[in-house]
Amino acid sequence: MSDATEEGGLYPPERVARAQEAARDAGLDALLVTPGADLRYLTGYQALPLERLTCLVVPAEADPFLVVPALEKAAAEASPAGRLGIEITGFAETDDAYELVARRLPPGTTRFAVDNHMWAEKLLAFQDALPRARAGLAGDVLAGLRMRKSAAEVEALRRAGAAIDRVHRRMGEWLRPGRTEREIARDVADAILAAGHATVDFVIVGSGPNGASPHHEVSDRVVRAGDPVVVDIGGTTPDGYCSDSTRTYAVGEPPAEFRELYEVLQGAQAAQTGAVRPGITAQELDAVGRDRIAAAGYGEHFIHRTGHGIGLETHEEPYIVAGSARPLEPGMAFSVEPGIYLPGRFGARIEDIAVCTEAGGERLNLTGRDLVVLPA
Template identity: 35%
Template sequence: MSATATRIETVMQNLAERNLSQMLVCDPRSIQYLTGAYVEPGERFLGLILAKGAEPMLVLNELFTAPDDCTCTVRPYSDTDDPLALVAELCDADEALGCDKNLAARFLIPLMERGAAARFVLASDAVDDARALKDEAERAAMRAASHTNDAAMARFRELVHEGVTESEVAGQLEGIYRDLGAQGHSFTPIVSFGANAADPHHEPDNTRLAPGDVVLFDVGCRQDEYCADMTRTFFFGEPTNQQREVYETVRRANEAARALVKPGVRFCDLDRAARAVIEEAGYGPYFTHRLGHQIGLDVHEPGDVSATHNAPVEPGMCFSIEPGIYLPGNFGVRIEDLVLVTEEGCEVLNSYPRELTVL
C-alpha cells in the first residue's frame, strides 16, 4: 500500500471513530498529504471528498493540474461551472459530512443550503491527528530540512556586522537557503537586533546593529515540502551580566524540556518543565508564549506545546521547544529546537550549538 493510501485509511478510521463516513478536505497541505497533489487555489474552490467504500475524489479547477502520481480521481470543473453542485453530487445527502477548518463560509453556507449532507461537522482533527504522526519518509524529510537549517545558521551569522540593518540581513537569507538546496523560507524570517528582540514576532526593519546588541534569528526553510524552524540568539560584543543570566536561563529551560520528551509525557508537562526554570530565575512574567508547536508540511500544525494541552506525546510527533525571555525596551532571548518523538525518547533535529556566542 502506498504512503498516501495508508494515510487515507488512517483518516477514514479516525472518521469512523467520530461516527462519520465522509469528509470534505479543503486545506491544500492536507490534500497534498493525502494525495500527493499540492495546489494553491486562490479564490477558487478546492476539495477532496473522502467517503467510505468510494474512491477519493479531488474537485479541482481545470486551470490546475494534478501530478501523474496523484492517488485520487480528479473531477475537473471550469470557471463557468458550479463546483459546489459537483460536491453535492459526490456527497451522501443522508449522512453527516465532516468538514475541515479551511472550508470557507462562502462555500460552506451554499452547501448547507443545498442540503448536501444531513449535517455538517467540524472534523479537522481526523486529518490533523494523522498528520501529527510522521511516517518514516516524513521523518527523513524533517531531518533533512533541519540539517539544512543548521548549515544556513552558520552562514547567517556571517552576515552580521556593525551598522547593517535587520532588513538587509533578512533579505539575504533566502538566497542562502536556495544555495543549500532548500525551496526557500518556511515562514517569513525574524531578524531582531537589541530591544527589538523583546518582541517575539518582530518584523525586520531598518534598525541598525550596534555594539552590545543581541542578535536573534528565528528562521526556517522548506525542503522537499517539509518545514524547518529554529531560533538562535547571539551577542554582538561582550554581554552584560543580565544578558548572560537571561541567556543561560533560557538555555537551561530549553534543555530541561528536551530532556523530558518521551512517549507518554504530556505536552503540558513539557511546557511546565521549561517554565519552571524561568520562573525560578525570577523571569516568569517575561516568558509570554507557549513552549512550542507541532510542525511538518506546515510550519505551525495543530497540537501546541502549552499548559492547556493535556494529551501525551506519541512516537512520530515533531514539535518545537522554544522558551524565551523578553524584557520590553531592553532585549530578548529565545532558543528553539525541533524534536522528533521516538519509541523510547526523542531525537533532537537541530545540532547547531546552543552555548552563548559572541559575534
Template identity: 45%
Template sequence: MTEFDAPVPFTSEDYAARMRGVVDQAVAAGLTGAVVTPGPDLVWLTGYQPTAITERLTALVLAADHPPTLLVPRLERPDAEAAEGATAVTFADWTDGTDPYDAVAPLLRGDGSYAISDSAWAMHLLGFQGVLPGSSYRSMTHSLPMLRAVKDANEIGRLAAAGAAADAAYGEIKKVRFAGRKETEVAADLAGLLREFGHSQVDFTVVGSGPNGANPHHEAGGRTIQPGDAVVLDFGGLKHGYGSDTTRTVCVGEPTSEIQEIHDIVRAAQQAGVDAVRVGVACQEIDRAARAVITEAGYGAEFLHRTGHGIGVTTHEPPYMVEGEEQPLVPGMCFSVEPGIYLAGRFGVRIEDIVTVTEDGPRSFNNTDHRLAVVE
C-alpha cells in the same frame, strides 16, 4: 548533508494509506468523513497543489462508503492528474458555467457530518450546506488534530534534512557582520543562506535586535544593529516539502552579565523541555518543564508564548506544547521546543530546536551550539 538530501519519492500507496487514515480518524471522531480543500492537507494527502488557489471549487472527499474522490475544475484536471498521488484517487470535474455544488452533492451524504479544511472558503461551505442542508461540518484541526501529527520515516528524513540545512545557515550567518547593519540586511543574508543550503521556500527570517528582540514575532525592520545588542535569530522554511524552524540568540560583542544570565536560564529551560520528551507524556508536560525553569528564576511573566508547535508540510501545525493539551506523545511526532524570556524595551532571548519522539527519547533535528555566540 544527510542521506535524505535526495529524498525518496512518496508512492501512490503512501498517499492511499494517508487517506485511509483520515477516514479511520473521522469515523473514530463520530464523523462521516472529511472534505479537504486546497492547502497543506490536500498536498499531504494527494501531492496536488493547484497553481493558483481561486474561487473555483477543488475538494477531496474522503468517506468510508466510497473511494477517495477529488473534484476539480475541468480546466485544472490535467494538472491534478499529474500529481504524485493521482492514482490513489478517483477524479470528478465540473465546468465553468455549471454549479460546482451540484457536482459535489453526490459525493456527500445528505445527513453526513464532515471535518472540513480550516482554510476552506466560506462561500464553498455555504454552497455545500445549500445543496445538502442536512449536512454539517466541523473544523479539521479541532476534529482530527492528529491528522498529520505522526510522521513516517520518509517524512522524518525530510525534516532532518531541513533541520541540517537550517543549522548550516546558522553556522554561516555567525560569520557576517552585524554591527552597523540593518536587521533587514541580516535577514536577507539568512534567507539567501537557507536557499543556498537547499530550501525551496523561506517562510520567515526574524532578526530581533536589542529592544526588538523582546517581540517574539518581530519582523526584521530598519533598525541598525548596535554593539552590545542581543539579537534573536528565528528562521525557517521548506526543503523537500518539509519545514525547518530554529532559533538562536547571539550577542554583538561581549554580552553583559544580564544578557548572559538570561541566556543561561533560557538554555536550561530549553534543555528541560527536550529532556521531558518521551512516549506517553502529555504535550502540556513539555511546556510545564520548560516554563518551570523560567518561573523559578523569576521571569515567568516574561515567557509570553507556548513552548512548541508541530512541524511538517507547514512550519506550524498540531500538536502544540501548551498548557491544557493532554494529547500523549507518540513516536513520530515532530515539534519545536522554544522557550524564551522577553524584557520589554530592552532585549529578548529564545532558543529553539525541532525534535521528534522516539521509543528511546527525543531526537533533535537541530544540533548547533546552544551557548551564546558572539558576533561582530
C-alpha cells in the same frame, strides 16, 4: 516533486483510506478537503488555492474522488494524486462544482467536515448545496493522523533541520554592527533558499530591544555593538516539510545581565529537550522549562507556549502548552523554544525541533546552543 520524495514514501496511498476510517469512527458522512496542507498530506497534490473549487471528497462509505477544474485536471493527474487510484473529476466553467459534489455524496448525508483552512466562500457554497447537513472541522479527524510522523516524514524534517542549520552556521557573514535588521534579513532569506528550501516562510531578526518582541520580524533599526540579536528562521523544502530554528547571538560583548539571563534560558531549554519521551504530557514538558525560568525570577517574561508541532505546516498539532494533557507519542515532532523577554531592553530564545521516539527524544537541529558572540 523529486524521485527521492516519492521513493521515501512521504505521500503513501493508504492515507486516504485511513482518513476514511477516521471519518467513520467520528460519525461523519464525508470529509471535504480543499488546497492546503491537509490535501497535500492525503494526496501529495500541492494545488493552488484559487476561486475555482478543488476538493478531495472522502465519503465514509463510498469511494473517494478528487474534483478539479477541467483546466487543472492534467496537472492533478500528473501529481502524486494521479497514482493513488482514485477518480479525478474535472468540471467545466459553467458547471456548479458544489452541486456536483452534493449529488455524488451518499443519500442521507447529514454530517460533513471541511479542512480547517477552507475559504469561507467555499464552506458557505457547500452549506447551500447540502442544506440538510451540518458542517464540522476535518482537523478534528485529520490532526490525529498528521501529528504522528512516519519514518519518511521524520527523515524529511531531519533534512529540513539540516538545511536551516546551514544558514545559522553562516550568521557571522551578515550579522554585524552598522547593518539594519532588514539588510541582514535579505541576506538570510537568500541563504535559506540556497540551503535547499523551496520557499522562505519567515525571517525574524530582533536586535537589542526588538529582541523582546517574539514575533518582531525586521525593521530599519541598525545593529549596534553589544546588541543581543534573536534570529528565528524557517522555510519549506521541496518535499513540503518545514524547518524552524531560533538562535540568539551577541554582536560584541553583551551586558552582564543578558549573559545571566541566557544561562537560565539555555539550562531550561536543555532540560526540556532532554525530557522528551513517550508518555510525558505536553503541559508537563512545558513545565520542565517554565518552572526553571520562574525559579530564576523570569517567569513573567516567558510569555508564550514552549512549542508547536511541525510538518507540512510550521504550526500544527501537538502544541506544547500549559493546559494540554496530551501525552507525547513516538513520531510526534515539535519545537522546543522557551524564551525570556525584557521589554525595552533585550530578549533571548533557543529553538530546536525535536521528535519523540520510542527511546526518548531526538533533536533535529544540531547547531550549538551556547551564546555565539560575533565580532563587533
